[in-house]
Amino acid sequence: MNDKILVVVPAYNEEMAIRQTLEELLSFRGQTPMDIIVIDDGSVDSTAEIVSQYPDIILISLPFNLGIGGAVQTGFLYALEHGYQIAVQFDADGQHNPQDIPLLVAPILQHEADVVIGSRFLQPRDGSYLSSPLRRAGIFIFKYLNSFIVRQRVTDNTSGFRAFNRSAIRLLARYYPHDYPEPEAVVFLGKNGMRIREVPVVMRPRRAGHSSILGGRAVFYMLKVLVALIFAALRPPIANPTYDDDKGGQA
Amino acid sequence: MPMKTFVDLIQSYMLQYFALISSLFVLGTIIFLVRRRQILERYSVIWFLFGIAFIILAVWKKLLHGLAAFLGIHYPPAALFLLLWFSIFVLLIYYSVILSRLSEDRIRLAQELALLKQHLKAMESEKQP
Numbered sequence: 001m002n003d004k005i006l007v008v009v010p011a012y013n014e015e016m017a018i019r020q021t022l023e024e025l026l027s028f029r030g031q032t033p034m035d036i037i038v039i040d041d042g043s044v045d046s047t048a049e050i051v052s053q054y055p056d057i058i059l060i061s062l063p064f065n066l067g068i069g070g071a072v073q074t075g076f077l078y079a080l081e082h083g084y085q086i087a088v089q090f091d092a093d094g095q096h097n098p099q100d101i102p103l104l105v106a107p108i109l110q111h112e113a114d115v116v117i118g119s120r121f122l123q124p125r126d127g128s129y130l131s132s133p134l135r136r137a138g139i140f141i142f143k144y145l146n147s148f149i150v151r152q153r154v155t156d157n158t159s160g161f162r163a164f165n166r167s168a169i170r171l172l173a174r175y176y177p178h179d180y181p182e183p184e185a186v187v188f189l190g191k192n193g194m195r196i197r198e199v200p201v202v203m204r205p206r207r208a209g210h211s212s213i214l215g216g217r218a219v220f221y222m223l224k225v226l227v228a229l230i231f232a233a234l235r236p237p238i239a240n241p242t243y244d245d246d247k248g249g250q251a
Numbered sequence: 252m253p254m255k256t257f258v259d260l261i262q263s264y265m266l267q268y269f270a271l272i273s274s275l276f277v278l279g280t281i282i283f284l285v286r287r288r289q290i291l292e293r294y295s296v297i298w299f300l301f302g303i304a305f306i307i308l309a310v311w312k313k314l315l316h317g318l319a320a321f322l323g324i325h326y327p328p329a330a331l332f333l334l335l336w337f338s339i340f341v342l343l344i345y346y347s348v349i350l351s352r353l354s355e356d357r358i359r360l361a362q363e364l365a366l367l368k369q370h371l372k373a374m375e376s377e378k379q380p
Binding site for chain 2: 058060063074077
């Protein structure tokens, strides 16, 4: 049993942004007890070196690049092994605000949801980070397709800011989608009976680097994700028994 | 013209011989590689099945002709090629399945390795005051 929150930060070549992201998380840690784990996804820059300067931060270095899905899943495996009741997925590039973590975690603590997604699209856009028209079209399609498949309203399917309770952690440690996994993970979680909630968050433009999904690749990304979503919808749920410690540790 | 008919006869068997010899060659290669443990037995089974099937088709001419007639193919060797293509497709799909499984295993191994390494480091730093 571990009452702390585990903040999982997947990082691939984030040397420009990771330091500030970690500083923000660490300075916020006083308000909410949490452990921070960085999954270095086979970075070839100094990401791992920077993270290792922080003795309070757990660093896991993957031997080669697995992609965001494999990296995040490593964090869930760690959470499962070390008895964490809640895991929060948090981007390394500075898009997410640590102040929002309690908002994400609240519905889980109240046993109202198994998965909470930080959504950019739940409130009027006041200076919130807007993306290109092509990307907005994709987000629009995911919103209606995924909400239809899982019968729950999910407005921000590409958001990488998410909180999970223990049974969701257990499920994702077993299987996590590959390549561009966020929209497919929503379908997988929904199909496996997870209650998904969204809370409004404001995301900032990334501090450094650029999206991995640009230009012609964006069209390919859309097609690939659509195929993945359809298959995710067709698959039967996997067996995921609920354990006593999944209840949130009120014992 | 007895000479012409003899050439015709040879030619009409040419493809059959070729199919037989190449099938035997493939089968021989597979046996050789399995014996040297360069192909695991479990992955050799599909090759043996296809190899034996093609030997049967090469030797048993009537079977191939019957099959071609059944499929509406006027030129029986074309039926042989069709079957060959089909076999290659099956093999490739089979390999995609194996490849996907290996790729999943590889990801899990990398994750476990990274977690173990971190665990080891944490234990070592705990030991030192």
